[in-house]
Amino acid sequence: MITVALDTMGSDAGPGPLVEGAAALSREDGPVQILLVGHGPTLTSLLNTQKYDPARLAIVHAADVVGMDELPNEGLEKKPDCSVAIAARLVASGDAQAMVSAGNTGAVILAASRQFKRLPGVKRAALAAVYPTEQKRGPRQDPFALLLDVGATLECGPEELVGFAVMGSAYSQVISDIERPRVALLSNGAEPHKGTPAIVEAHHRLQKLPGLNFVGNVEGLDIPRGSVDVIVCEGFLGNVMLKMLEGVAEVVAGLAKDAYANSVLWKLGLTMLSQQLRQIRTMTDWKQYGGAPLLGLDHVVIKAHGRSNARATRNAIKVAAKAVERGLCEKIAQGLAPLDGAGS
Amino acid sequence: MTIYRWDLDKTYLETDFHSWRGLYRSATEPAHEKRNVPGSASLLRALASERGAKVVIVSGSPTQLREVLTEKLRLDGVRFDELHLKDNLGNLKRGRFRAIKGQFGYKLPLLLQGRVGLGSGNREMLFGDDAEVDALVYSVFADVVAGRLRAAELSRIMEAAGAYPDAISTALATLPQIATGDVVDRIFIHLDRGMPPAHFAELGGRVVPVYSWFQAALVLVEAGRLTPQSALTVGEELLKARALTVTALANHVQDLLRRRLVSPSIGPRLEAAADEALADLAASCAVRAAWLGPIEGVAPPLRPAHIDYLSLLGRFGKKEEG
Numbered sequence: 001m002i003t004v005a006l007d008t009m010g011s012d013a014g015p016g017p018l019v020e021g022a023a024a025l026s027r028e029d030g031p032v033q034i035l036l037v038g039h040g041p042t043l044t045s046l047l048n049t050q051k052y053d054p055a056r057l058a059i060v061h062a063a064d065v066v067g068m069d070e071l072p073n074e075g076l077e078k079k080p081d082c083s084v085a086i087a088a089r090l091v092a093s094g095d096a097q098a099m100v101s102a103g104n105t106g107a108v109i110l111a112a113s114r115q116f117k118r119l120p121g122v123k124r125a126a127l128a129a130v131y132p133t134e135q136k137r138g139p140r141q142d143p144f145a146l147l148l149d150v151g152a153t154l155e156c157g158p159e160e161l162v163g164f165a166v167m168g169s170a171y172s173q174v175i176s177d178i179e180r181p182r183v184a185l186l187s188n189g190a191e192p193h194k195g196t197p198a199i200v201e202a203h204h205r206l207q208k209l210p211g212l213n214f215v216g217n218v219e220g221l222d223i224p225r226g227s228v229d230v231i232v233c234e235g236f237l238g239n240v241m242l243k244m245l246e247g248v249a250e251v252v253a254g255l256a257k258d259a260y261a262n263s264v265l266w267k268l269g270l271t272m273l274s275q276q277l278r279q280i281r282t283m284t285d286w287k288q289y290g291g292a293p294l295l296g297l298d299h300v301v302i303k304a305h306g307r308s309n310a311r312a313t314r315n316a317i318k319v320a321a322k323a324v325e326r327g328l329c330e331k332i333a334q335g336l337a338p339l340d341g342a343g344s
Numbered sequence: 345m346t347i348y349r350w351d352l353d354k355t356y357l358e359t360d361f362h363s364w365r366g367l368y369r370s371a372t373e374p375a376h377e378k379r380n381v382p383g384s385a386s387l388l389r390a391l392a393s394e395r396g397a398k399v400v401i402v403s404g405s406p407t408q409l410r411e412v413l414t415e416k417l418r419l420d421g422v423r424f425d426e427l428h429l430k431d432n433l434g435n436l437k438r439g440r441f442r443a444i445k446g447q448f449g450y451k452l453p454l455l456l457q458g459r460v461g462l463g464s465g466n467r468e469m470l471f472g473d474d475a476e477v478d479a480l481v482y483s484v485f486a487d488v489v490a491g492r493l494r495a496a497e498l499s500r501i502m503e504a505a506g507a508y509p510d511a512i513s514t515a516l517a518t519l520p521q522i523a524t525g526d527v528v529d530r531i532f533i534h535l536d537r538g539m540p541p542a543h544f545a546e547l548g549g550r551v552v553p554v555y556s557w558f559q560a561a562l563v564l565v566e567a568g569r570l571t572p573q574s575a576l577t578v579g580e581e582l583l584k585a586r587a588l589t590v591t592a593l594a595n596h597v598q599d600l601l602r603r604r605l606v607s608p609s610i611g612p613r614l615e616a617a618a619d620e621a622l623a624d625l626a627a628s629c630a631v632r633a634a635w636l637g638p639i640e641g642v643a644p645p646l647r648p649a650h651i652d653y654l655s656l657l658g659r660f661g662k663k664e665e666g
Contacts, residue, residue, distance in 0.1 A: 040636055048540060054596050055555070058594075058598050059635065061635060061636055095631075
């Protein structure tokens with residue numbers, strides 16, 4: 001049985017959709033037990049309205065919550081018994097094996113970083129996001145790839161970028177079942193000398209790294225195409241890219257909606273294409289991807305989207321359990337072993 | 345005396361009557377192949393062994409199964425005083441198709457007849473499931489005996505539930521012979537379909553939805569009707585049947601604490617009664633009780649001031665006989 005601590009507080013929609021997702025998952029087959037961390041009485045009343053399996057759920061009361069608009073460090077200092085800190089402590093103490101949170105991203109990273117150890121060879125943790133792509137990959141023909149870092153480490157040197165490449169490759173192997181994931185650096189040109197000094201140096205080191213399927217640099221337009229399985233960049237750039245991808249998807253959907261409402265011709269065309277559009281919508285729906293893993297620590301952490309609904313929550317917990325079951329952290333540690341102490 | 349009235353299918357026995365294969369199997373399988381809802385046999389044995397306990401089984405299974413069901417109960421070591429089964433063949437012959445599936449027209453007259461000649465000192469505990477309308481039938485029975493529902497209201501409810509006129513007449517004819525009293529202490533509903541507990545909230549705290557018979561046993565410990573050892577025996581049956589793990593049982597205890605069906609003292613009481621084999625359970629319960637933190641609010645009243653049975657009929661499965 002794999003126990004996942006779910007921080008139910010601090011998301012945009014409150015604990016309701018998270019409790020709903022956890023309750024639904026508790027009724028499915030699978031070796032997952034969920035610890036719902038949050039305000040006990042609130043969670044109890046929410047749970048009572050759901051179908052759930054009490055054998056696989058327990059509540060862990062947390063008196064406080066770090067809000068989305070709070071400074072992470074300040075929030076955690078002022079509220080030592082906030083839900084995200086308690087979830088992290090449950091994992092650190094061994095009561096749970098993974099944590100999932102849809103709350104304040106900074107607080108999740110900070111709480112996890114304080115409670116968990118960095119894996120040997122990891123300079124900085126990375127937040128990795130799954131994003132939809134044109135090309136499909138892996139045995140299940142998944143239409144998405146991995147982008148990291150998307151905000152855990154805003155500025156990176158070559159050491160961090162090399163570490164991210166190894167961690168992203170391991171995640172792709174473990175979760176997407178891709179045997180030799182193609183890994184690339186995001187730059188402003190395919191040539192090895194293109195990019196910032198950190199990217200050029202990282203490129204140089206990655207080329208020499210054994211066991212990694214490093215394919216060189218890719219440009220921005222390669223992100224939605226999905227020409228590689230893992231794209232590595234510094235957190236500032238990754239976060240901007242990720243938000244832009246989400247923004248473009250929302251704008252396109254909004255434009256299509258307006259056109260549908262205002263033009264008979266568009267209405268006709270969109271109706272005819274409705275099945276294909278539904279497929280695209282399903283493919284680009286972040287709710288099915290589960291969340292962003294925080295990589296580089298000795299425990300599994302999944303940062304779910306702040307707007308997570310029940311389905312996204314359920315998928316985030318499932319991804320967390322799968323990562324534990326398949327030994328994600330051990331796999332990353334193995335990949336990082338050549339870097340540990342190599343001064344890279 | 346306490347009378348324990350039990351349903352069989354999905355309450356005592358694991359029965360699948362939602363598929364033809366399941367129906368066929370339950371009609372033809374021998375007693376030793378019939379499977380219990382985990383914990384049901386231990387709980388019923390423990391209740392039946394009480395001094396002055398009477399066990400009455402009221403099942404919708406056909407009368408043709410009497411022999412095999414009697415044998416099954418014998419194999420389980422369950423002592424019972426009465427076993428009522430439904431004359432489905434008779435219903436079929438007379439074209440009373442609604443009565444084959446219906447519960448109100450069958451169980452309610454039987455339950456009421458079972459109170460004839462009994463004083464209010466004879467308490468009742470009822471056991472059913474959420475697959476049908478047990479919670480409603482039992483609650484109506486409790487309120488009729490308590491005098492809260494008059495004959496006219498009972499008639500309207502039974503009619504709305506699709507009961508045949510003769511079944512309604514039988515129930516009404518029984519009323520003058522029943523001593524009025526609030527005799528039903530608890531109605532345990534095994535959540536076979538996993539209905540949310542809030543689904544039963546309007547019926548008051550008298551109706552206790554439980555996910556396992558271990559939970560029911562703990563509520564009975566809290567009420568002073570069972571010993572902690574008996575509850576642990578029920579828990580052991582669940583462990584042996586691999587229905588639940590120690591952690592899962594402890595989660596069931598926390599679920600009861602959350603729903604204020606037991607007090608935090610249940611943990612230490614179990615711990616004191618647990619032998620070495622169940623020491624882990626007691627420890628897990630203690631951890632989960634500590635995790636839960638404050639439990640706000642008060643337990644709901646056993647019986648709300650008003651229950652709108654006619655509207656609840658719609659929610660609990662409409663005119664189940666219609």
